Amino acid sequence: MRVFIYRHAHAEPGEVDELRKLTSKGRSQIRALAGALSHSVFDEVSEIWHSSLVRAIETAVMFQQLVPVLGNVSLHTVYELDPSSKIDVMARLLGQCEGDVIAVGHNPFLEELVTELCSGEAGLGLISLKKGGMVCLERTVEVSKNTPAGLWTIQWYFLPKL
Numbered sequence: 256m257r258v259f260i261y262r263h264a265h266a267e268p269g270e271v272d273e274l275r276k277l278t279s280k281g282r283s284q285i286r287a288l289a290g291a292l293s294h295s296v297f298d299e300v301s302e303i304w305h306s307s308l309v310r311a312i313e314t315a316v317m318f319q320q321l322v323p324v325l326g327n328v329s330l331h332t333v334y335e336l337d338p339s340s341k342i343d344v345m346a347r348l349l350g351q352c353e354g355d356v357i358a359v360g361h362n363p364f365l366e367e368l369v370t371e372l373c374s375g376e377a378g379l380g381l382i383s384l385k386k387g388g389m390v391c392l393e394r395t396v397e398v399s400k401n402t403p404a405g406l407w408t409i410q411w412y413f414l415p416k417l
């Protein structure tokens with residue numbers, strides 16, 4: 256099982272964080288990612304998850320539209336991807352998944368999530384996930400009492416340079 260952790264693309268500034276929309280730079284970041292990766296990488300994706308914030312929703316929808324193999328994949332608002340959510344709750348949710356998932360969210364939450372999934376411990380430092388960047392993790396240790404989310408390894412990381 257793989258999870259593609261995808262930080263939303265560049266968004267406009269705004270007073271209401273939840274309502275910030277993508278900029279033209281953000282849309283270019285999404286096009287760059289969709290154009291650079293082999294679409295077959297996403298053949299086994301069963302769901303696309305995104306936070307409830309507008310910029311994450313827009314990122315998920317546009318990426319799905321640009322990658323044909325994702326055309327019939329369902330999109331879901333997952334509140335556990337919101338910036339104020341608990342990392343361990345999201346990690347356990349991913350640990351329960353059977354099929355590949357794309358998860359679109361925000362920093363520092365996503366950076367902390369990658370660290371939790373790969374090391375089993377919360378914190379920052381394992382990866383710096385820039386706007387519009389994606390990291391692919393593969394579960395290598397199954398869920399158990401000692402590893403409630405399993406353990407994951409980084410397969411690759413992509414950062415669109417614009």
